[in-house]
Amino acid sequence: MKPTSFLRQVLLYLALFASTWVLILPLLWLVSTSLKPGGTELALPPNYFDFEPRWENYTKLMTGGVGGGGLRGSFWIFFKNSFIITILATIGSVLSCSIVGFSFARIHFPGRDYLFTLLLSTMMLPVIIQIVPQFLMYKYFGWLETFLPLIIPSWFAQAQYGHGAFYIFLMRQFFKGIPMEFDEAARVDGANALQIYWFVIMPLATPALITVGVFAFLSNWSDFLYPLIFLSDKTMFTISLGIRQFMMTGGGNSSLIYNQLAGASVISIIPPLVVLLFFQRYFVKGTTLSGLAGR
Amino acid sequence: MRGSLDRKRAKDGYLLILPWLVGFVVFTAGPIIVGLSLAFTKYDILSPPRWAGLANFRRLVGDALVVETIFNSFVITVFSVVPRLLIALGLAILVNQKLRFVGVFRTIFYTPTIVPAFASAILWMLLMQKDAGVINYYFGIVGLSKPGWLTDPGVSKVSMAIMTLFYFGPQMLIFLAALQAVPQELFEAATVDGAGPIRCFWSVTVPLISPAIFFNMVVLIVETLQIFTPPFITTQGSPMNSTYTIVMYIYDQAFSNLRFGYSAALSILLMCLIMFVTWLQFRLSRWVYYEAN
Numbered sequence: 001m002k003p004t005s006f007l008r009q010v011l012l013y014l015a016l017f018a019s020t021w022v023l024i025l026p027l028l029w030l031v032s033t034s035l036k037p038g039g040t041e042l043a044l045p046p047n048y049f050d051f052e053p054r055w056e057n058y059t060k061l062m063t064g065g066v067g068g069g070g071l072r073g074s075f076w077i078f079f080k081n082s083f084i085i086t087i088l089a090t091i092g093s094v095l096s097c098s099i100v101g102f103s104f105a106r107i108h109f110p111g112r113d114y115l116f117t118l119l120l121s122t123m124m125l126p127v128i129i130q131i132v133p134q135f136l137m138y139k140y141f142g143w144l145e146t147f148l149p150l151i152i153p154s155w156f157a158q159a160q161y162g163h164g165a166f167y168i169f170l171m172r173q174f175f176k177g178i179p180m181e182f183d184e185a186a187r188v189d190g191a192n193a194l195q196i197y198w199f200v201i202m203p204l205a206t207p208a209l210i211t212v213g214v215f216a217f218l219s220n221w222s223d224f225l226y227p228l229i230f231l232s233d234k235t236m237f238t239i240s241l242g243i244r245q246f247m248m249t250g251g252g253n254s255s256l257i258y259n260q261l262a263g264a265s266v267i268s269i270i271p272p273l274v275v276l277l278f279f280q281r282y283f284v285k286g287t288t289l290s291g292l293a294g295r
Numbered sequence: 296m297r298g299s300l301d302r303k304r305a306k307d308g309y310l311l312i313l314p315w316l317v318g319f320v321v322f323t324a325g326p327i328i329v330g331l332s333l334a335f336t337k338y339d340i341l342s343p344p345r346w347a348g349l350a351n352f353r354r355l356v357g358d359a360l361v362v363e364t365i366f367n368s369f370v371i372t373v374f375s376v377v378p379r380l381l382i383a384l385g386l387a388i389l390v391n392q393k394l395r396f397v398g399v400f401r402t403i404f405y406t407p408t409i410v411p412a413f414a415s416a417i418l419w420m421l422l423m424q425k426d427a428g429v430i431n432y433y434f435g436i437v438g439l440s441k442p443g444w445l446t447d448p449g450v451s452k453v454s455m456a457i458m459t460l461f462y463f464g465p466q467m468l469i470f471l472a473a474l475q476a477v478p479q480e481l482f483e484a485a486t487v488d489g490a491g492p493i494r495c496f497w498s499v500t501v502p503l504i505s506p507a508i509f510f511n512m513v514v515l516i517v518e519t520l521q522i523f524t525p526p527f528i529t530t531q532g533s534p535m536n537s538t539y540t541i542v543m544y545i546y547d548q549a550f551s552n553l554r555f556g557y558s559a560a561l562s563i564l565l566m567c568l569i570m571f572v573t574w575l576q577f578r579l580s581r582w583v584y585y586e587a588n
Contacts, residue, residue: 012392016400019386023407023461029429030418042427100315108301109308119315122323126521126569128542129562132549133326133333136340156318168315193307222411224524229550240413244528247417258421265414272409280402284468 027269034058034263041258054259061260061267075264077235078242083271085150085227085238086220092155093167093216094209100157101171102197106183120169123162127225135229149230150223150238154216160226163219167212170286174208175201211286214279218272239268334559344556351560361561363536364544365568367452371540372519374456380511383463387470401471408464416528419458420445423529445530448537455538458525466511473507474500502584509583513576517569541565 028048033041035053062075103109104116138149150160157164178201186196202209224240231237237245243264247256276283309316334351338344355361390401407415422429423444431441444454481499490498501508523542526532532539545565549558 009394012389012394015389016394016397019389020400020403023404026418026422026461027406027410029422033421042421042424044427044429044432046429046432096314096318100312103308103311107304107308107311109305112308115312115316119319122319124517124569124573125323125327126542126562126566128521128545129330129559129566130323130326132545132555132558132562133330134322135549136329136555137326139340153318153322155314156322157315158318158322164315164318193304193311197311218409222409222413224411224413224528229546240411243413243417247528261417262421265417268411268414269409272411273406276402276405276409280405283405283464284401284471 030262031266034259034266036259038257038259041262057259058263058267061263064260074234074237075239075242075267078237078239079267081147081236082221082238082240085147086217086271088147088151089154089159089220090213090216092151093157093159093164094213096155096157097159097164097167097212098171098202098205098209099197101168102175102201103193104168105172105175106178106180106196106201107193116172119165123165125162127161131226131229138230144230145233145236147236150220150226154220159216159219160223161219163215167216170212170215171205171208174205178204207282207285210279211282214275214282215286217275221268221272239264243268330559330562333556334563336556338555339553340555341553347556351557354557355560355564360536360539360544361541361564364539364541365565367536367538368520368522368540368542370452371455371459371522371538372516374453375459375519375522376512376515378456379460379463379466379515380508382460383466383511384470384508386463387467387474390467391471391474401468404467405464407461410461412462412524413528415461416458416525419454419525420529423454446534448535451530451534451537455522455525455530458529459519459522466515469507469511470504473504477503505583506585509576509580513573516572516576520569520572521565 029046032048034057035055036047036051036057037054038057040047040051063073064075104112104119134149135144138144141148143149143152153159154164157168159167182200182204183196186200191199222240223238224244227238227241228244231241234245243261246264247261333344335347335349336344337347337350386404390397390404410418423431425431425441425443425446428444430444434441442450445451477500481503482495485495485499521542522540523546526538526540527543527546530538532543541561542565545558545561548554548561
């Protein structure tokens with residue numbers, strides 16, 4: 001390829017910066033709105049930076065309630081709930097999907113390919129056709145009003161939105177790339193399948209494990225539909241339901257406080273943003289791993 | 296000897312997929328079978344389900360809201376998927392250039408995708424206010440008329456699609472991987488034959504990345520046909536049901552009206568529609584170029 005000319009470079013950088021501006025501007029507006037003094041949030045022309053930032057908006061948000069029941073410090077509770085659910089579901093997905101992916105990638109057993117096709121086809125199922133009967137089932141189990149419906153399926157490789165199948169697929173693709181000699185050598189030394197999985201293959205699979213962990217974290221943290229259906233007690237709410245509650249009740253105030261609503265949204269973005277910045281290269285890795293691009 | 300070893304390994308194989316198999320039966324297949332059978336009953340949770348035969352399906356045929364909500368979901372999907380594919384491909388081409396710091400831009404471009412859907416819905420709801428919204432303020436400045444983004448049934452579907460436009464991250468990365476797999480020699484050969492950059496793009500790049508285009512299209516369509524969160528948070532289906540989507544309708548039938556049987560029948564209809572649309576795309580996929588190997 002011929003070296004990029006100077007003019008071409010300038011144009012490309014212009015395009016890159018213009019796209020960045022368009023994509024990031026709404027988020028900057030959100031952050032700026034969350035710091036504005038009350039009553040001026042929606043004033044026009046939009047004022048992005050020319051004001052004294054009111055950090056106390058965040059203190060008020062975190063210590064205040066969401067209305068309808070006088071639950072104090074509720075956003076701390078929502079944040080904590082989301083965290084507990086997200087962490088436990090993510091660990092479950094990583095463990096269960098890696099063990100299943102290991103079996104599909106490295107052990108021959110009759111019917112394996114049929115089962116794998118079945119697994120992949122579950123990705124195409126509409127969510128709503130599963131979630132309504134699941135609600136009835138969890139009601140029967142007595143799981144509603146606990147975090148179990150949002151955590152336990154992940155431990156059985158059934159993460160929400162059919163993502164469990166996607167994670168198994170990612171793990172399998174990665175495991176297929178590790179030479180079979182490792183397993184053979186371990187077998188000669190008397191290791192069983194579970195030992196090979198845990199002591200031989202897992203230590204080699206860190207990139208794939210992190211990739212699945214990152215995807216699972218983001219998807220659980222951002223989820224709205226599943227918590228909406230399975231949780232109704234306010235003390236159990238995740239951050240998504242908490243923000244919706246705040247929006248509907250105005251936080252117990254006479255009118256909706258826009259800076260706090262924006263602040264709550266900003267807070268909900270911070271954990272995924274941290275994950276993105278720390279693990280950015282695994283996003284690209286995950287996509288390449290899925291091997292979907294070329295074939 | 297050999298046979299018993301094979302059997303032992305097969306046993307291990309089944310044992311290790313057991314978590315998925317149990318989960319599949321309990322959390323996926325079981326609920327779907329229950330759902331399929333509920334469609335033939337009348338069930339309101341309070342009393343046990345009663346057999347209703349095909350009543351739910353007969354009702355479905357005469358229900359104008361079914362047609363309307365499916366239509367809404369399809370329109371939003373078209374307005375969402377086409378531009379999203381173009382944005383994803385355009386930005387993938389940009390971040391595929393040999394430039395310094397291009398990796399930083401890859402991360403920046405992925406950022407909107409990690410914003411939770413409910414947070415972005417709230418953001419757009421504020422930006423799209425008719426009179427107090429920032430978007431219409433700028434529309435006014437450049438002399439355009441100010442649409443009621445969330446209040447005018449003529450544009451509200453487009454607004455829902457706009458809320459999804461920033462979710463192109465995975466598609467962008469899939470395109471990027473596909474672009475990087477295109478052999479450079481082909482461009483050189485085409486250039487020698489006198490092809491310009493545009494001709495190169497259409498005759499070399501597009502055919503070679505067409506499997507990625509197809510994959511992204513199928514996935515995005517399945518996903519967007521099930522759109523729920525943006526309209527649920529911003530408009531609740533208003534104005535005049537113009538943003539009332541099929542998944543919202545199914546949700547309401549179950550959880551607001553306690554018509555679990557009817558909601559199950561609607562779910563089956565949606566599943567069939569999604570399967571049909573996907574099948575159709577595969578039937579019409581002659582344009583996708585697969586390398587023979």
